[in-house]
Amino acid sequence: STQGIELTAKLMLDPGDAVIIEEPTFVGALQTFAGYEARFVPVPMDAEGMRIDALERTLAGDDRIKIIYTIPTFQNPTGVSMPLARREALLKLARAQSIMVVEDDPYGDLRYDGEPVPPLRALDPAVVHLGTFSKTIAPALRVGWMVVPPEFVQPLIAAREAADIHNERLTMRTVYHTAVDFLDxxxxxxxxxxxxxxxxxxxxxxxxxxxxxxxxxxxxxxxxxxxxxxxxxxxxxxxxxxxxxxxxxxxxxxxxxxxxxxxxxxxxxxxxxxxxxxxxxxxxxxxxxxxxxxxxxxxxxxxxxxxxxxxxx
Amino acid sequence: STQGIELTAKLMLDPGDAVIIEEPTFVGALQTFAGYEARFVPVPMDAEGMRIDALERTLAGDDRIKIIYTIPTFQNPTGVSMPLARREALLKLARAQSIMVVEDDPYGDLRYDGEPVPPLRALDPAVVHLGTFSKTIAPALRVGWMVVPPEFVQPLIAAREAADIHNERLTMRTVYHTAVDFLDxxxxxxxxxxxxxxxxxxxxxxxxxxxxxxxxxxxxxxxxxxxxxxxxxxxxxxxxxxxxxxxxxxxxxxxxxxxxxxxxxxxxxxxxxxxxxxxxxxxxxxxxxxxxxxxxxxxxxxxxxxxxxxxxx
Structure with missing residues (x-):
């Protein structure tokens, strides 16, 4: 997910642009967005994740918000998940102001009880969804994925190529063979x-x-x-x-x-x-x-x- | 080398800052620096690499030059190398104005004839030197190295962590075992x-x-x-x-x-x-x-x- 945050920040943010975050949130995301001189606009959480009333007030007061960064499922650090109704309300607010939603989802596969809730990306194809094999195969592999709107693909590939060309093929093969007939x-x-x-x-x-x-x-x-x-x-x-x-x-x-x-x-x-x-x-x-x-x-x-x-x- | 250019650009450049490049130069470097909205200041080459007279005139005329990017050995795309005297002259000019020299050296190990010339980094510890295993082991590994001044180490590690945490360990081990008793x-x-x-x-x-x-x-x-x-x-x-x-x-x-x-x-x-x-x-x-x-x-x-x-x- 980390490189997905990095590339998204690089493409979307100019210095002084604002990123909405959950408070508290993943330290690494703060660090990565900070590298692009983003301004953080925190929205408080409760037991159902980011509070929608606070999000709505926040969006009304700042016209340089470019990204809503959220970990809606088993959030880091709180462990809290956002129910379906709140996910829909968040997406409606984001759509109304054409603000990009970045859904960081490292833990979605690791549900121990309760009913699965659809990821934001499944509810809205404009969402940028970040996944990783770090929690299911091994963090040392540094392999993840992004699901993005079609118009975002080419800019992302160009930004990735300028950053480090591409993934190691050895590692990609390792992930592939781990996934086939073993990972599930x-x-x-x-x-x-x-x-x-x-x-x-x-x-x-x-x-x-x-x-x-x-x-x-x-x-x-x-x-x-x-x-x-x-x-x-x-x-x-x-x-x-x-x-x-x-x-x-x-x-x-x-x-x-x-x-x-x-x-x-x-x-x-x-x-x-x-x-x-x-x-x-x-x-x-x-x-x-x-x-x-x-x-x-x-x-x-x-x-x-x-x-x-x-x-x- | 690509990630080395990326991290150096991220730490050193604000939009509008200038980077001196050889003309012609490596396309990938142009692409990476462009991602940080750098302004390119080209210096022409001759059969001994970047022309020092032109470099001197260029440095005198622009106070936003932050980096001199050079491939002094078997340059891409010309194949040309810079002799020792010219390397020393380049470093003297850079030192006089406290401009960072980034030495990209993907090909230095691949000399087929002629006398070896010291890398810029061997002549001046302020140089940022970029190396890679892409030309000697395999480009698919995406493993290289940087040799940098001590005060640049911590900022680079922080920038690297925010970008993609770290290298794949599997790949690092592969490179390590390739290097021992085999690579030379x-x-x-x-x-x-x-x-x-x-x-x-x-x-x-x-x-x-x-x-x-x-x-x-x-x-x-x-x-x-x-x-x-x-x-x-x-x-x-x-x-x-x-x-x-x-x-x-x-x-x-x-x-x-x-x-x-x-x-x-x-x-x-x-x-x-x-x-x-x-x-x-x-x-x-x-x-x-x-x-x-x-x-x-x-x-x-x-x-x-x-x-x-x-x-x-």
Whole structure:
């Protein structure tokens, strides 16, 4: 997906143009768009993804918006998915103002329960859809795909050729032979594996988190978003948890201005269920210790942003 | 090298900034720099590469020059190389005005005769040097390297990460294992093979070209640059040669404004000596036929640029 974001940004953005993003969103996308001197216009999320009322207000107030960048399915970092009705409402708003929708969909194949929802691209052929084999075969391959409107194909090929000519053929062959008669079964097995890890994480959080801590309940993908009480700093919590052998990404990393501090992202894809159970115990203890110290110290909740609280999905 | 040009352009250029190029030069570089809305400032070449007197005048007249892009060794498309004295003069001029020199060196390992000349990077640690395995292992691998000043490393890594994260590990391993105990011998064998093809091409040209046609005599690389009499159009010649089974790149493709028409590039890397001998016969016949028709028709040599004539090296 990363090169798809890069090429789209290169073709669409002049310095000062605006990109609508979900808040919070994928750090790598922020980094790539920033390389084209884009201005970020964040839209807050709730348990159903990007909030359409906020999107509508945002679109009305800025005439340099060129792209709506969204991860509608098992979002990174929150794990939240956008239901069908909201997808349709987003596309209607984008069409009305001829704004390009870029749908980043690295996790769509990794659904563990609930009903599948069509990707935005299936609802509107003007959508630029980005897919990847990084989550289903191997991230080291750097192979993904784009589904784009016909008039966007030639400019994209030209931009790609100027960037690095083309993919490695060795890798393309590897992906091809992995896909034929193997990939579907592999993904089904991966779903079973990751479902167990997600369930272990949700069970571990329920058993070990102190009151005032909330988290998302993703139907797929790799991530759970955890919110601590307002005024907490997960940047401050991180080294304490790391001392206990538990690593997370502080939520501030997923905000363009890094100004929301009381959330964190957990990833369950690479750890065993046993390690996840143990990890939630240690994380719970670290959060308890941190919160009890914080309560004793002075915090200024009024200076904190409200954006991090994604209610449970 | 292509991604190296891309990343350097991304970090160094704002729209309207100028890039000094050799005229003619590598089409792909023109395309990549153009993607960053660079302005091209061409410097003419002679049998020793970029002309330093012209470079000096050009530098004096433009304060938005950010990069000097050069292929000093077995240049694409002319096959010409820059001797040591001229390399030193170029670097002195660049240093005096703090302009970045980008040395594209895809062919440096493929010298067939003559004395090796140090790359620009060996003479000045401020040079950005681009190398590739495309000419020595396989173009389908898309693996190259950059040698850059230390302060340029971190920005390049960040730009690379935003573009496509990193190289495929599978491919990197392939390159690594090809390099260990194999590549040096392979390159030596390739030199012998390509030397024979170059010699076949030079012999074929000497035997078959009509008067008024001149060509470069490269000591390495893949290309010979052929100039026809002023007023000729190798764009018009191309379909006639193609009818005879001979393909070349018209010289105009290597000029940013495509306004020089009486030269063409021959590549000898992929054809056998026998095919090259036959090809020069057919090309000679096609050129003779074209020139005799042209002499009968009206040409306007005064409208043609003089830049294509690279005297024999």
């Amino acid at each position: 079964g592999h993904v089904a097995a991966a779903r079973t594996l990751y479902r167990g890890r997600r369930d272990a994480l949700l069970a571990g959080l329920a058993a070990n988190m102190p009151p005032g801590v909330h988290w998302s309940r993703p139907e797929g993908g790799f991530f759970v978003w955890v919110t601590l009480p307002e005024g907490s700093s997960t940047n401050a919590l991180m080294p304490r948890a790391a001392d206990q052998g538990v690593i997370f990404f502080p939520g501030s990393w997923f905000y363009p201005n890094q100004d929301v501090h009381h959330a964190l992202r957990l990833s369950f894809s690479t750890q065993t269920e046993e390690a996840i159970a143990e990890g939630t115990k240690r994380l719970g203890a670290a959060i308890r210790a941190y919160l009890s110290e914080e309560t004793a110290a002075t915090v200024e909740p009024s200076t904190m942003r409200q954006g991090a609280a994604i209610p449970a999905g | 011998g392979h390159v030596a064998a390739a030199r012998t093979l390509y030397r024979g093809r170059r010699d076949a091409l030079l012999a074929g040209l000497a035997a078959n070209m009509p008067p008024g046609v001149h060509w470069s005599r490269p000591e390495g690389g893949f290309f010979v640059w052929v100039t026809l009499p002023e007023g000729s159009s190798t764009n018009a010649l191309m379909p006639r040669a193609a009818d005879q089974g001979v393909i070349f790149f018209p010289g105009s493709w290597f000029y940013p404004n495509q306004d020089v028409h009486h030269a063409l590039r021959l590549s000898f890397s992929t054809q056998t000596e026998e095919a090259i001998a036959e090809g020069t016969k057919r090309l000679g016949a096609a050129i003779r036929a074209y020139l005799s028709e042209e002499t009968a028709a009206t040409v306007e040599p005064s409208t043609m640029r003089q830049g294509a004539a690279i005297p024999a090296g």
